[in-house]
Amino acid sequence: MAGVTASTPTHTRPGGRSARVRAAVHRAVEELLASGSPDTLTIPAIAACAGVHATTVYRRWGSVGELLASVAASRFSGDFVVPDTGTLRGDLEKWVADVATDLADPDTLALIRAAIGAGESGGCACAADRHDQLVAMIEREESRGGAAPTVERAADALLGPLYYRAIFTDRPVEPGWARDLVGALVAR
Amino acid sequence: MAGVTASTPTHTRPGGRSARVRAAVHRAVEELLASGSPDTLTIPAIAACAGVHATTVYRRWGSVGELLASVAASRFSGDFVVPDTGTLRGDLEKWVADVATDLADPDTLALIRAAIGAGESGGCACAADRHDQLVAMIEREESRGGAAPTVERAADALLGPLYYRAIFTDRPVEPGWARDLVGALVAR
DNA sequence: CTCTTGATGCAGTGATCGTTGCTTTAGGAC
DNA sequence: GTCCTAAAGCAACGATCACTGCATCAAGAG
Numbered sequence: 001m002a003g004v005t006a007s008t009p010t011h012t013r014p015g016g017r018s019a020r021v022r023a024a025v026h027r028a029v030e031e032l033l034a035s036g037s038p039d040t041l042t043i044p045a046i047a048a049c050a051g052v053h054a055t056t057v058y059r060r061w062g063s064v065g066e067l068l069a070s071v072a073a074s075r076f077s078g079d080f081v082v083p084d085t086g087t088l089r090g091d092l093e094k095w096v097a098d099v100a101t102d103l104a105d106p107d108t109l110a111l112i113r114a115a116i117g118a119g120e121s122g123g124c125a126c127a128a129d130r131h132d133q134l135v136a137m138i139e140r141e142e143s144r145g146g147a148a149p150t151v152e153r154a155a156d157a158l159l160g161p162l163y164y165r166a167i168f169t170d171r172p173v174e175p176g177w178a179r180d181l182v183g184a185l186v187a188r
Numbered sequence: 189m190a191g192v193t194a195s196t197p198t199h200t201r202p203g204g205r206s207a208r209v210r211a212a213v214h215r216a217v218e219e220l221l222a223s224g225s226p227d228t229l230t231i232p233a234i235a236a237c238a239g240v241h242a243t244t245v246y247r248r249w250g251s252v253g254e255l256l257a258s259v260a261a262s263r264f265s266g267d268f269v270v271p272d273t274g275t276l277r278g279d280l281e282k283w284v285a286d287v288a289t290d291l292a293d294p295d296t297l298a299l300i301r302a303a304i305g306a307g308e309s310g311g312c313a314c315a316a317d318r319h320d321q322l323v324a325m326i327e328r329e330e331s332r333g334g335a336a337p338t339v340e341r342a343a344d345a346l347l348g349p350l351y352y353r354a355i356f357t358d359r360p361v362e363p364g365w366a367r368d369l370v371g372a373l374v375a376r
Numbered sequence: 377c378t379c380t381t382g383a384t385g386c387a388g389t390g391a392t393c394g395t396t397g398c399t400t401t402a403g404g405a406c
Numbered sequence: 407g408t409c410c411t412a413a414a415g416c417a418a419c420g421a422t423c424a425c426t427g428c429a430t431c432a433a434g435a436g
Contacts, residue, residue: 160350164348230392379434381434385428390425
């Protein structure tokens, strides 16, 4: 054990094939989750659906729980644009409507449910990015000089109802609900 | 198939042993859920922990999902007393504090997570009774003549944040939070 | 281009799961 | 007390899962 590893580069290889396998497995998880009960979601089934050998999945992710957390993390990050309408109220209304639309998708809901069920950090992976987006909008309003509610209150008043309705009730979301929700938070 | 079944009593037998097995299995589910990852929750493990044969569990409940729904349904019903302080505000503050205390228990949280993960109706089973309690308090206030918010708005403002914080964040609940939550709903 | 090595494919193994037919126990009616 | 039958126990079976060495392939460095 003399002075080895002089250069020691990243030694990770996220090149073409790894990325392709990763994408195929993620897609297979979402596909199986969309059509079928959650207990069908097993590693051999995922591997077969992805056209990948089960060994690869076992080695890279270890368990269905970690794989679900990974899928949820990459599903709920990046593909959401924080609105910028000029006013906090407008931003929030647009954003709540977008989140509600996203949560209305049964496949998305199935992924959230599965991520919550398998692991403690599964739920956080589904909502952490949304929380950050809320923080961004509120901080922008504060730097704009306007009066903004606390992040805590905003999360309680917006993210709470959004996710509660999606997970714990089966009622569809009426149009105009986003406006009412934001109106209850941003007192005029 | 002539006129048989003249008396045909209920023919169900919820007597001593059945109730005892049911209680043992339910207790085993909560116990295993409290100590261990959710994927350890398998029917043979539950049966062994309950001192019951796995066949019985398979025959009575069928799958882990239905068993979890059953456990959640009997866990979140009956053992909660709707407060009656004389005013809606007092009732809601007491009730929110109680629900928050209940949701702060890690074992309770593990049960909710598992129920959500296994099945579509799992989440509803965890919150349906709480929703009914909210309805009871609001209807009592209305029959009392006072002005009460809609059940929708109350659920959004109270149940939403309560369950969202419990499931999607890992932040502890500060004291006084219940009062703030109710204060934001019941505008004075 | 050649070489290194991280990542994947492959086949085989032990363990556990879900299910089924039959026997035994005990709750409730008479 | 006696009888009936619903519910639980028992044992065995097939199927699937999770995991492990070894061979193979291709991404990236030189």
